[in-house]
Amino acid sequence: MALRVIRLVVPAGTAALGAVNGVQKAAIHSSSVRSLRYGWWAYALGERTTPRLSQSSKIITVDGNLASGKGALAQKLADKLGMLYMPEPDTFYMDKMTGEKEPLPVDFNGMCSLEKFYTDPTAADGNSYRLQLWMYVMRLLQYSDAIEHLLTTGQGVVLERSPFSDVVFLEAMFKQGYIRKECVQNYNEIKGISICEFLPPHLVIYVDQPAEEVQKKLKQSSKTYLHHVPLSYLKSIEECYKKTFLPEIxxxxxxxxxxxxxxxxxxxxxxxxxxxxxxxxxxxxxDDVSYHQMRMLVEDKQLVANLTHIPRFLPETTIGAHDFHQKYYTYKSLPGKKYAPGYNSDVGDKYIWLK
Incomplete structure (x- = not known):
């Protein structure tokens, strides 16, 4: 079966966004099952989105090559405009969504490694494409968090990159020979049935830094695996931004x-x-009708993740049934993962029988 999000229990609604941003909010009910969520009844009883939107209720993404300074700009701009800043997701973004105290093994985070990609981009085990596909899923989940925050609070959001610009890395990988043509076709098919469910950002800011300067910065990084990123790869990212993404967006x-x-x-x-x-x-x-439908989608993170699942055989992303079975039940055996949050006595949940 094709690689997909094995972790089926994904926080829904504002609980997910609160976990990512480390913000605890008061709730009427303590039980995870009884937590109040936006739904059809809320809309039927008069809940509307447009009254809370203002001139600054915008989704802004800051794009650019590696180490181009986009992160610093995004954070300062968010502070200046009074918006929420969401840093670029990594391969462990789902751990932040589920509120893990420590990152879970890579088997539950895409079975890929960013460090391995930079040290061995042509690895025979397909790590490069698994990483690219997993990062697209993480960007899509984060983008759904951003839209949910915008529609729920009216506050604008500033992000680093987005699922819309993620394609520049795919094209750069293909040009460098890191992934096969079949991987590109698979990615485009998955993106085609998922990105159409989301509206593009209101504003895209591109930080233009020559690839040669980017490489110099990477060689000064504390992360040693970035010291040997090929200049040709950085130039391919820059070219894909300027010839593909920016003209389209x-x-x-x-x-x-x-x-x-x-x-x-x-x-x-x-x-x-x-x-x-x-x-x-x-x-x-x-309008309020389309905002209602959009809000129903983005608060259901499992539904968002399912948009990226196509049962296609691809050696890089396909695992056997026995392997999937083993990984799934290994995950369910972790502390607090056997049942829904709040119902696991092995992590100290109490009064389960009253919930």
């Missing part, structure tokens, strides 16, 4: 491009944001 989203020096001037970026008209894209066509 400017048709539906506002686009601002800065070099690394300009990107350090947060005041200027914030001022440019204020002058944008936001007069194009599918967000203009939304």
């Amino acid at each position: 400017r048709e539906t989203s506002e686009l601002l491009v800065y070099d690394t020096a300009q990107a350090q001037d947060v005041e200027r970026v914030a001022e440019d944001f204020e002058y944008l008209k936001f007069d194009k894209g599918p967000w203009l066509e939304q």
Whole structure:
């Protein structure tokens, strides 16, 4: 069977976003099953999204090559505009969603390794494509968190990259010979049936830094596995951004491009944001009905994850039934994983019989 999210218990609704951001919110019910969630009845009883949206209720993504300074810009811009900052997800993003105290083994996090990709990008076990596909899933889950936060609170969100720009890494990998053509076809098929369920960001900010300067920064990184990233790979990412992603995204989203020096001037970026008209894209066509449907989707994280599952045989992402069985029950045997959260006595849950 094809590799998919083995961890079936994914937090739903604002519980997921609270776990990611480390924010605890008061609730009426203590039981996870009884927690109040937005649903059809809330909409039927008058819950509406548009009244809470303002001029700053926007999804902003900051894109750029590796070590281009996009993270610093995204965080400072979020603080300046009063928005929520969501750092770029890693392969253990789901651990943050489920509130794990320590990262779980890679068997439950995509069976891939970022460090292995940079040290051995042509590994025969298919690590490179598993990593790429898993990161797309993580970006999609994070993007659903961002939309959920926007629709629930009205507060804008600033992210580093998005599932829309994730394709630049796929194309760069293929150009460098790290993955096969069949992997590209599989990725495009999965993205085709999943990304269409989400609206693109209101604004994309691209930090333009030459690949040569990026490589110099990577060689100064404390992460030694980044010291030998090929210049050709970095140039491929830059080329894919400029020839593929940016021309496409400017048709539906506002686009601002800065070099690394300009990107350090947060005041200027914030001022440019204020002058944008936001007069194009599918967000203009939304109303309370479509917002309701969108909110129902993004609060169901398992449904979002299922959008990325296509039962296709691909050696890089296919595992046998026995292997899947073993991994699934190994996961269920971990502390607190046998039953739904709040119902596991092995981690100290109490009064289970009253819930």
